[in-house]
Each structure stands twice: as structure tokens, then as C-alpha cells.
Amino acid sequence: MSKLHAVEDPTDWLNTSLSCFEPLEAALRCQVCKEFYDTPMITTCSHTFCSLCIRRCFNSDGKCPTCRTSDQADKLRRNWVVQELVDTFKAARPAALKLAQTKAGSEDDEAERPKRKRKLEDTDIEEDSFEDTRRPRRTRRSRSVAHGTSQEEPIELDDSGDGDYDPEEGTTLCPICKSRMKVGLVYAHLDLCDGKPVNNNGATRARTQPSKPKEPLPPAARLPQLNYSLLKDNALKKKLQDLGIAAHGSRALIIRRHTEWVNLWNSNCDSSRPRTKRELLRELDSWERSQGAGASTVPSAVMKKDFDGEGWAASNKDQFDELIANARRNRARKEAKTEEREEKPNEDQIDSMPTHQPEQAPSISTPVRHDEIPNPYEGNEKALSIVREKVDEANSHGRRLRSSGQPIPAPPRDEERPGSINEGPPLDEEVDANPPISSQQPSSQFVPISPNVDMSRKAHMFRLPEDPIIDTDGGTSVS
Amino acid sequence: MQGHLPPGIELIKVDDFQEWLVDLRVLDSNPLYENEVYRLKFTFGKNYPIEAPEVVFAKDATHPIPWHPHIYSNGIICLDLLDNAGWSPVHNVESIAVSLQSMLTGNSKKERPPGDENFVKYNTQRPKDINFLFHDNSV
Numbered sequence: 001m002s003k004l005h006a007v008e009d010p011t012d013w014l015n016t017s018l019s020c021f022e023p024l025e026a027a028l029r030c031q032v033c034k035e036f037y038d039t040p041m042i043t044t045c046s047h048t049f050c051s052l053c054i055r056r057c058f059n060s061d062g063k064c065p066t067c068r069t070s071d072q073a074d075k076l077r078r079n080w081v082v083q084e085l086v087d088t089f090k091a092a093r094p095a096a097l098k099l100a101q102t103k104a105g106s107e108d109d110e111a112e113r114p115k116r117k118r119k120l121e122d123t124d125i126e127e128d129s130f131e132d133t134r135r136p137r138r139t140r141r142s143r144s145v146a147h148g149t150s151q152e153e154p155i156e157l158d159d160s161g162d163g164d165y166d167p168e169e170g171t172t173l174c175p176i177c178k179s180r181m182k183v184g185l186v187y188a189h190l191d192l193c194d195g196k197p198v199n200n201n202g203a204t205r206a207r208t209q210p211s212k213p214k215e216p217l218p219p220a221a222r223l224p225q226l227n228y229s230l231l232k233d234n235a236l237k238k239k240l241q242d243l244g245i246a247a248h249g250s251r252a253l254i255i256r257r258h259t260e261w262v263n264l265w266n267s268n269c270d271s272s273r274p275r276t277k278r279e280l281l282r283e284l285d286s287w288e289r290s291q292g293a294g295a296s297t298v299p300s301a302v303m304k305k306d307f308d309g310e311g312w313a314a315s316n317k318d319q320f321d322e323l324i325a326n327a328r329r330n331r332a333r334k335e336a337k338t339e340e341r342e343e344k345p346n347e348d349q350i351d352s353m354p355t356h357q358p359e360q361a362p363s364i365s366t367p368v369r370h371d372e373i374p375n376p377y378e379g380n381e382k383a384l385s386i387v388r389e390k391v392d393e394a395n396s397h398g399r400r401l402r403s404s405g406q407p408i409p410a411p412p413r414d415e416e417r418p419g420s421i422n423e424g425p426p427l428d429e430e431v432d433a434n435p436p437i438s439s440q441q442p443s444s445q446f447v448p449i450s451p452n453v454d455m456s457r458k459a460h461m462f463r464l465p466e467d468p469i470i471d472t473d474g475g476t477s478v479s
Numbered sequence: 480m481q482g483h484l485p486p487g488i489e490l491i492k493v494d495d496f497q498e499w500l501v502d503l504r505v506l507d508s509n510p511l512y513e514n515e516v517y518r519l520k521f522t523f524g525k526n527y528p529i530e531a532p533e534v535v536f537a538k539d540a541t542h543p544i545p546w547h548p549h550i551y552s553n554g555i556i557c558l559d560l561l562d563n564a565g566w567s568p569v570h571n572v573e574s575i576a577v578s579l580q581s582m583l584t585g586n587s588k589k590e591r592p593p594g595d596e597n598f599v600k601y602n603t604q605r606p607k608d609i610n611f612l613f614h615d616n617s618v
Contacts, residue, residue: 014483031569032528057568060529065568291525309604 008093016100025093028086032057032065036090039271040082045069048079051267059259073225078270222266228255244277245284253292260287488576491518498522500537501576505583511546512583518542519579520554521572531566534575545583548590553599557592558582 010025030037032053039051047066049057057065058073172183176193226239233251240247240254245261247254264280264287313320484490491500499521505512522533536544536554544550549557559565560578592598 011483034571053568056529060526061563063567068567 012097013100016097017103018096018100021096021100025089028082028089037079037082037086039267040079040086041076041270042079042082043069043071044075045071048082051076051270052263055263055267059263073266074222076270080272083272220265220269222269223262225262226258228258245281246288249292257284257288257292260284260292484573485577485580487580488573496523499572501572502542503576503580503583505545505580507584509584509587511586511589515545516542517545517583519576521575528568528570531561531563531570532572532575534561534579546589546591547583547586548588548592549582550592551595551598552591553602555598555602 010022010029013019013021013025028036030040030048030050030053032049035050037048037050040048041051041054042048043054043064045064045067047064049065054065054076055073057063058071062070062072064071172186173180174186174189174193176190179189181189223243226236228236231239233254236251236254236258237247240258240261243258243261245257249257261280261284264283268274268280487504487506489502491502493499501519501521503517503519504515518537518539520533520535520537524530524532534556536542536550536556538544538554544552544554551557556579558578560570560575
């Protein structure tokens, strides 16, 4: 409770002399997040919410939270007046609350006074003096609302700094219109000068320069919502990468992350105090930690209210059964193996953890080693035939090619894989065929195998089907 | 919200933002609910208030489940407000509690929803996953 009390809340006013401020403060708060409006936006049904809140709501159900009217994020408009009300109220709040709390303790007719005070001009004086000390930002902000830009001042100063150097470059001011021009031009100019500033030389610069930073001022363009169902996974990932945000995770997570980013970005575009992309990314990161992690469970169809659990179970029964059977078999196998041999459990791990391989590398040429080596080309006849060919060649040149300490990519091994322990000859082949996987080996070591063939090509045939193409190019460019 | 809850509604446990307990009393002299205090359990998801919290009546020695044709005997409440389709982010704990209070106040039937026994026996779903059919607009 005490923790919650620390949060500012409209009820802070309730037991003070200004209890009438409670509804006032409540009216300045977003109905969704219950915080003071942050970048208030008005909907077509004339309800106001924080930009981020209403955008999230529209993503969720496309309806106005207050009146349930359908609406769209791109129809939102800024509500500057509310922003200003919130800013000024927030600035005045601590002082007013303090005053109201102290007065509440004293007698009743005393309590009348602050109330009246707030309603009269005193309010402004108090606010101003308060702001001067604690919230200088507000004064700047309200001006920026009025003029559309707050950046003018510092830039003009810059310019006047430039002006100090200009006279040394042989320019001067026209005494009538104060335009800056070259000394030699002044007299000709004076004949024509009608007192209005002329668009030349420094005068132009003075006016154009402040407008220059205005151009980057309008915040970056709003991001469009994507029709995710039209995008393939890769295209979607590309979009996220282009935006500079993380593209990992399940498709559902990616979609949610993108949606959140669009909301953050667009509400930042609405804001009168736009934050940098870095800050937005940090915000996305905190979203990721608080809500993104649950993505894999929350948004899936299974969790939907109208999800037909029985139907799902029925339609996927085969799959479920298969998985259960697999799991049972796996467990039985594992248990059998642990009994059979101490080292055996490693084999199961190899499936998922190819990095375990190097531990066993030193024992490469022993038969035990053969058992441990995964069988990457089981069932791939083409690859196997190449392997055998290679093995024959290699056999004639001895076994010097085996590399050690090189992790061997774990193959996609299935349950169908025949019992590996007593599989003599093919595994033997395998061992000899494997060396080329370690492409880092000095190529001289390869030469004995097949001097006539381009090594890089040969070597990579054993890795992945795609590799040879890439590496052949590399190889040819080298040679 | 703490300072001025409507009469008959009392916060019991508000230690975190995951689960709140709220006690509810029906104030008028409805014989069904007189002299009873009901305990509501609010469970807030990560997406609250965009998504509805889970709200059920919790039963214990001193807090029974109120009789109502839309409240199952395991405490699950069938109210469109609590369904994501009927939920709106402007609702809060107070407004939900008031809605439930008025839902009880307006009821005169000492009934459970049809199929209550079966539902209570076999339901393993979370309330938010149940596909309620909102047919009764009189409540």
C-alpha cells in the first residue's frame, strides 16, 4: 500500500483544502494509463488519450476505449491545448498540493482562502515563480507551442557571432534597412533603399539560416502499419533490420515487436519533445524485457479465447502421438545407453551440441571415435558416393588428413538412423571423408588427395550443398 | 483510488501489479446477498489495461460464491465486460467492482448458470480462454 501511495494520484487532493482539484487532475489524465497525458491525441470521436496508449489500443481492437467507436491511428490529431494544460498543471501541482495540505490542517475559514487564491491571478504568479526555479522547460515549451519552433534563438545567436567576423570581410550594414552588404555596394544600394530589408548577402543569410534547422525539425515520417499476412518471414525480418531493430525470435514476436516499434515511433513523431532514436530503442528494449519475452506463449492462436482445443487435439493427434512415441523411445534409448557405456550419453548431446566434439578429437583414429562421429550424409546417396570416391583416394595416401580439434557440424540426425555402434565400414569411410571439413587446414595437406582438382571445391563438397558454389568462386579468384 | 472507494468495496491485497484481492458487499437489502462478503481476485496480465484482467470470485471459509445466473460455483464470472471483446482499457478495478456489485444488486434469482455442474467439474481453462456466449442483456 505504502508503495502505491508514493505514486502521484488525483486522490492526493482528497483530504486537502483543495479536494475540488481531484476531478480536475483526473480530467488531465489518460483513461488508459491513468498517467498525465503524454502527447495527447484526439480521436475522430473526440476522445483524448496519450499517443502511445491510443495507438496500442487501436492495434488491439481498433476501437476507441471510451465509446467503442471504430477508429484508426492515422486519423488521430494532436491535442496541443491538452498538452499545455497538463504541462502547466504538472508544474503547478507540487506547490499547490503543499499549500493545500498545510491549509487543510488549519481552521475551516482559512481553508477557503487558498481556494480563492487559486482561482485568481495569484495562481499565475505562483506558477511562474515556481517554474522559474524548477521547471524552466515549461516556459520554453509553451512558447514553442505558440510559435511552432523553439530552435530559433540559439541559431540567431550563432548568426550574430558570424556577424562579428563579417565586417572584417569587407561588408557593412545599410544604415536604413540594416541589410548587410559589401562596402562598395552600399552607396548604390542607398539610392534604392526604401527601408525594407533586402534579400541579399547577409540579410538573406540571417533569415535563411534559422529556417535551415527547421527543415530537419519536423520529426521523421511516421511509419506505416504493415500487413503482416502479406509478408514472408524473410521480408518481415528485412523490414525490421532496415528499421534498425532486432529481427530475432518467432514470427509472432517479430510482428509484435514491429507493432510496438511503429507505435513508439509514431507517437514520438506526434510528440512536441521528440526523443532520439536511441531513446526509443531503449524503450523498445524495456518493452522486450517486460512483454516481448512472453510473446511465444501469449499471442499464439492456442491462447485465443475462441480456440477450439479439442479440434486442435484431434487434428494433430498423429503428430502428438508420434512425438510422445519419440520421446519414450528416446528416453528408453538413453537409459539403455547409460547402462551400456559411460561415454554413451554424449552421443545424445552431440545432436544438439556440436561443440562437444572437440573434447573427443584426440581419440580420432580409434574405433570408439568412429561411433561418436555423426553421420552427416546418411541417406544422401550422391554425397555418399563422393565420399567413397574420396576415401579410396585418401586411403592410398594414408590418413594424415585428419584434423583435430575441429568441431564437426552436427548432422540432422533422426530416429531412423541405424544403430551406429557396430556400423563398421561406412563409418570408417566417414572418418576419412570428414577431414576436408576443416577448410582452415593448410591446403598443401590436401594436395595428395587429388592434385588435379581444385581444392577448395573438393573440400567444401562435404559441408553443405550450398557451400561449393560460394567457395568455388573464392577458390578461383585466389588461383 | 485507495482513498475513496465506493461503499461496499474494499481493497484487501494490493501488494503488486499481478494480483489484487478486493472484497465486495451488496449494500441494499437483497436477501440473496445480505450479510455476506465476497472476495474478488483480480489477475493482471502484462498487457493490462489493453487486455482485460482475469476476475473471479475466490471462495474460502468466510467468503462464499454469490448466487447468480452468470456466476459459476467455482467463481468464474460470465460478464462481457471481463471478456476481451467487451473489455475497454478505460475500465479499472473500481469500475469492475462497481459493475459486479450492481450485477448482484439487480439479481433476484438464486440460480447457477445452466450446466454449472459439468462446467465446474470439467473446466480446466482459464476464464479468459472460455468462449462465453453473451445472450442475456437484462443483467
